[in-house]
Amino acid sequence: MxxxxxxxxxxxxxxxxxxxxxxxxxxxxxxxxxxxxxxxxxxxxxxxxxxxxxxxxxxxxxxxxxxxxxxxxxxxxxxxxxxxxxxxxxxxxxxxxxxxxxxxxxxxxxxxxxxxxxxxxxxxxxxxxxxxxxxxxxxxxxxxxxxxxxxxxxxxxxxxxxxxxxxxxxxxxxxxxxxxxxxxxxxxxxxxxxxxxxxxxxxxxxxxxxxxxxxxKVYQDFTLETRNPGGHSSRPRPDNAINELAAGLVNLAKNDFPVILSDTTRAYFAEMAKLSDAPTAAAIRTLLANPADAAAEAILSKDPGWHSTLRTTCVATMLDAGHARNALPQRAQANVNCRMFPGESVEKVRGQIAQRLGDPTITVTPRASENPEKAAPxxxxxxxxxxxxxxxxxxxxxxxxxxxxxxxxxxxxxxxxxxxxxxxxxxxxxxxxxxxxxxxxxxxxxxxxxxxxxxxxxxxxxxxxxx
Missing domain, CATH: 3.40.630.10 (Zn peptidases)
Incomplete structure (x- = not known):
């Protein structure tokens, strides 16, 4: 007991x-x-x-x-x-x-x-x-x-x-x-x-x-690659695969994708305007009226979450380059991870990346994915x-x-x-x-x-x- x-x-x-x-x-x-x-x-x-x-x-x-x-x-x-x-x-x-x-x-x-x-x-x-x-x-x-x-x-x-x-x-x-x-x-x-x-x-x-x-959004990776003849590192060349890829990635980072607004995100920002301070609320109302207003967009994009909500985003996440410490690189490769805005296609985003790189010698290839080819509306x-x-x-x-x-x-x-x-x-x-x-x-x-x-x-x- x-x-x-x-x-x-x-x-x-x-x-x-x-x-x-x-x-x-x-x-x-x-x-x-x-x-x-x-x-x-x-x-x-x-x-x-x-x-x-x-x-x-x-x-x-x-x-x-x-x-x-x-x-x-x-x-x-x-x-x-x-x-x-x-x-x-x-x-x-x-x-x-x-x-x-x-x-x-x-x-x-x-x-x-x-x-x-x-x-x-x-x-x-x-x-x-x-x-x-x-x-x-x-x-x-x-x-x-x-x-x-x-x-x-x-x-x-x-x-x-x-x-x-x-x-x-x-x-x-x-x-x-x-x-x-x-x-x-x-x-x-x-x-x-x-x-x-x-x-x-x-x-x-x-x-x-x-x-x-x-x-x-829909997840999609892209492989960016540059190739050069290479050579001895004691004789640097202007066409360096690492430098060219790096310059392209800097251009990509500096050039945001355009603002896109859906019914959902319009409703979201309209509600957020009610909860925000006066300057932010004014910027939200301006952007809702004109998505191309750069000043209003800059204010909202200070918030990383809002920056992502406003557009497709693409960011470099991995690098792989060179074959020896004492040799010029023959190849440089980067993975760029994108989160595509609803309604956008892989091919459209690939073209937008290529445009922002500013270098036609950098190839942009979508990686195989189980995700849909197009982000559904x-x-x-x-x-x-x-x-x-x-x-x-x-x-x-x-x-x-x-x-x-x-x-x-x-x-x-x-x-x-x-x-x-x-x-x-x-x-x-x-x-x-x-x-x-x-x-x-x-x-x-x-x-x-x-x-x-x-x-x-x-x-x-x-x-x-x-x-």
Missing amino acids: RTFIAALLAATIAVPASAQALRPDQQAFRALYKELVETNTTVSTGSCNLAAERMATRLKAAGYTDADIKLFPGSAERPQDGGMVATLKGGDPKAKAILLLSHLDVVEAKRADWERDPFTFMEEGGFFYGRGVSDDKAHGAIFTDAMIRLKQGKAPKRTVKLALTCGEEGGPYNSAKWLVEEHRDWIDAEFALNEGGGGKADATGKPISLAFQAGE PPPLSDMVYGPAVALATKHFPGIPLIPTMATGATDGRYLNAAGMPTYGMPGRFGMPDGNGVHGLNERISVAGVIKERDYLFDLITAYAAK
Whole structure:
């Protein structure tokens, strides 16, 4: 008896106070979230298949049948990089489906570098810690939990689909891309909800703004190369491969790509003008009226995030040159990484790079990529999608503005958008100025924040499914 009481007491002490205060449905969500985070899904040693199987088990416990769930493996070389698609059939066969998309894989995390075990779900100081607690297993857990909660109620009007995929964070195989190309019918929907939105908080955690992401850039690398005959380093020549490439890169760095404004970025800057100081607000209004105004652009581009939001960006990231310390270089090569604005093509950007280099002898070659050849135009900010997000944000986050945004990075939404399936990054999560350790050490997320995000997203999914 004493052993039993001691064990019970130890178990009670081990449960964080916030977990003990949660409602039963929130405790169930926490357990699901914990299981997902503690399933290693890194490309080196993890398995997305295992994570998908564990989420499928939870869905089946909630009443989903084998026919409702498709578990699929990765490629022949990466069989562990698969995932799952689950379907909750709606009551109206004429109403198009909505898709909930989340990637299961996470960035590598070395235990020796972390203060805590990255694959042990921990709660400390009001935060959950662990690799993927924010990117993107919070969404994976919230979306899986939403499918369970929807199953427990009346069938929605629309069919709701859930896709848990692998390969978003790197590696040689991406199952979201595979689904779009090989099994579009499994995930086909009028629109999809994904990561990429969120919000901003200050250093104290106080919410500042919410972000509704509509559109994202596309990643593309280019190889720049110069070649010369070379020769003995004691007899320098004017046509030096390193010098010529360096001069071209300096020209590229000095000449920004032109300002482009989409409906999303126009709406974003219009909202930011309301939150900015008078000189910045004036510059925003000037640029919205005339995107070619250089003075206004210079003021806004002082912010690196805004600089990237306004245009395609291309930056040198790697160099490789020469063959001997005592010889003139016969070859110099650089990698230039571009983030293409929605609607821009690889060939157009290649031409813009060549023009800015100012040297026709520098070759510009796109590197092979799994990304779309063209950055898809941003999905529309329609009343059907954007309207409920605004209305429910007012309810759940009163006084916090909801701002349309374009992601300057990339998500798996690039494949869906390019295939004509509008994909939106959901608001509801407030990131702190340090990025909350995403892709870095000691990744964390606010306990209260993720519970609040769960409530908001469930209401939003329910509203979409009822339309």
